[in-house]
Amino acid sequence: MIYLNAFTFPDRDSEFDFFMSVKRTCYDSFYPFNILSRHGFERIDFEPVTILYGGNGSGKSTALNVIAEKAGVNRDSIYNKSNFYINYVNMCEMELEDDIPENSRIITSDDVFDYMLNIRNLNEGIDQKREKLFEEYLDAKYSDFQMSSMRDYEELRKVTTARSKTQSRFVRNELMDNVREYSNGESAFLYFTEKIEENGLYLLDEPENSLSPKRQMELMKFIEDSARFFGCQFIISTHSPFLLSMHGAKIYDLDANPVDVKRWTELENVRTYYEFFKRHEEEF
Structure with missing residues (x-):
């Protein structure tokens, strides 16, 4: 499925015209200007799965964030914007080939890390609350409390409940269970x-x-199936040779000058892996 058919970024001439019009010299950075135009990256024509490949600083995350902002998709984590971001x-x-669905979103590493951290913090809060409830149970069960007015009703209820239940049942009734924690890789995969x-x-x-290599291959299969059978379109920035090998993916090499579409086996990162394992082939 294709919702977003093509996307164009400003070229060097357009960026120069903008700089001449603003005439502001008090800024050290004009980000994201001069990032994508540096390698002549001006247009993307999308497939159901389109991949932006490149090294650190190549602009692949910048391009992804700009597309997300322009398309108005959902996002969870905040990200850095310069004074000129909206201008860009x-x-x-x-x-557009079709209207962008409301459930569309950008998912970043920060989203995944926040998800894992939130589960951990939630469980820590539950554990602390459990200890407090143990103390409340003992105080209530063995107190000599007597109700003197309606304002004491809530305390009476607690004492009565404590005296009629075991400690474990009292705590279970008052507290939610811990959220099940997985490994980082399992949590990340579940998030997607x-x-x-x-x-x-x-x-x-x-x-x-x-994600471990095995989880990356599972995510690759999940993305392939989602694009093929469930009406999804993906735009992905990645270094992963597993994701780069995705069937039918169109890959833009942002390290090339100018940016060019390439097969995954032509990419430097993949060739580095290939040559490394080739040198050690006899050890397997």
Whole structure:
């Protein structure tokens, strides 16, 4: 499925015209200007799965965030915007094949890390509350409390409840269970499968972070199936050779000058892995 058909970024001439019009010299950075135009990255024509590949500083995350901002998709984590960010986004153009669904979103590494941290913090809070309830149970069960007015009703209820139940049952009734914790890789994979629904445009920024090679291959299969059978479109920034090998993916090499579409086996990162394992082939 294709919702977003094409996207264009400002070229060097357009950026120069903008700088001449603003005439502001009090800023050290004009980000995201001069990032994508540096390698002549001016247009993306999308497939159901489109991948932005490149090294650190190549602009793949910048491009992904700009597209997400222009398309108005949902996002959870905040991200850095310069004084000129909206100016840049307004200079971009996008061509739609179909309306972008409301459940569309961008998912970043920060989203995944926050999800794992929130589960951990929630469980820590539950554990602390459990200890407090143990103390409340003992205080209530063995207190010599006597009700003297209606204002004491809540305390009476607690004492009565404590005296009629065991300590473990009292705590279970008053407290939610711990949220099940998984490994970082399992949690990250579950986050993607929970957030990615049918019929949506999804922008994934380096989703391989926190995922083992096996989990990366499972995510690759999940993305392939979501694009093929469940009406999803994906735009992904990644270094992962597993995700880069995705069947039918169109790959833009942002390290090339000018930016060019390449096969995954032509990419420097993949070739580095290949040559390394080739040198050690006899050890396997």
